Amino acid sequence: MRDALAIVGGGPAGMMAAIRAAEMLGDGRRVVLFDKNDRLGRKIYLTGKGRCNLTNRRSWEEFAPHIHPNQGFLKNAFRAFSNEDVIRFFEEELGVPTVTQQGQRVYPASLVAGDVARALERRVQELGVDVRRGVTVASLAELADFGAVIIATGGKSYPITGSTGDGYRFAEEAGHTVTPIFPSETALLPRDYDPGLPGLEMKNVGLHLYIDRTLVESEQGDFNFTGDGLESGIAYHLSRRAVRALCNGQRVDIVLDLKPALTEAQIKTRLGREEQAGGIRSREHFSASGTNARAAKPGRQSIRSFLPEQLIDPFLRANPDLTVENLPQRLKAWPFRIIDYKGFERAVVTAGGVSLKEIVPKTMASRLRPGLYFCGEVLDLDGDTGGYNLQIAFSTGSLAGISAAKYLL
């Protein structure tokens, strides 16, 4: 066993490591891949809403800001096996054609996530890797006979897929520091969540994140109101900072800008035209002289020209004091006090993990124990939605596999 490599975890990072190590060693039987599930890459089947957004085609300069908390750490691994390399690998080595869609997101051309998982598993098998399915590794000590070990156990999110955070325990067993973990890319629940909101899809809106009343991040794009709160798209992007702040006991507010392309002044002008053109106007707020038109409630017809029909009632309930005067400001700033978030059971990714300070970025080797390597989500490394997390898994997995094989050789 001293000339063999053990890999714990058969997700995208572990399978990639197994492929590269088997190629390098020229003998797959020297690579033993353990996974607690009967099927490898179980989480991959869920990715990208079943379509698997396997990477993102942006250049490193545009890619890097989507990596947290330390984009510099990924640079070597990304250079060694980049997003373009991943695309070539799937197309030329695995026979999986890809397609690039909106936002430079890359998917298998079939748009079937299972094609990605099965192609990786097939390659692992072709190379003769010794795959031990349905085996849960309980401790690092169990693997003491192996010449090298790679931990690729993933994070703690979606535990039904097998990612239950075991790798953090293994890392601590070897003396590693594990930074606090928390769910990221997850739904944010507002206080007094209006029952009319779940189910509404917001297109091209703005979201501003305030922590302790200070603006820290703004995003423009799409998100959904779901039963769990503000979810997907730009809401996910803000969730990393928002969840961390909630964990720290800080106040979190999100302000929704329903008209990011228009200034308040432009909305005012448009509204003036709408009202003049016969928008229904309630007269109850007019002063006795009838001149205080700005204090009048705006007509539903006017609001309709700014908001989809289903949003009007929740918007009116959130703004009981709405007037023609304040409507432009309210459309630009609908505040939500965030009080909770969806936990690991439904979070896309786990932030935090094995401290990067104790890992060599050029090899993925432990600085503390020779022959020990880490890759994928178990590391304190995570990405936004958009294919960044699988690229982290492929880049770090490939590098860990090559490095561990070299160590054995």
Ligand SMILES: Cc1cc2nc3c(=O)[nH]c(=O)nc-3n(C[C@H](O)[C@H](O)[C@H](O)COP(=O)(O)OP(=O)(O)OC[C@H]3O[C@@H](n4cnc5c(N)ncnc54)[C@H](O)[C@@H]3O)c2cc1C
């Ligand atoms: C719903 C959802 C959708 C997503 N969509 C995308 C997307 O479209 N694009 C993208 O880039 N990212 C996406 N992600 C994130 C991405 O799937 C993960 O970041 C990625 O799978 C991490 O890869 P990994 O190999 O490090 O870990 P995992 O995929 O979590 O794999 C870890 C493996 O280790 C095994 N394991 C754990 N502990 C043990 C043990 N003790 N013994 C044996 N085996 C063990 C587990 O069974 C599992 O198979 C999504 C995540 C979710 C939950």
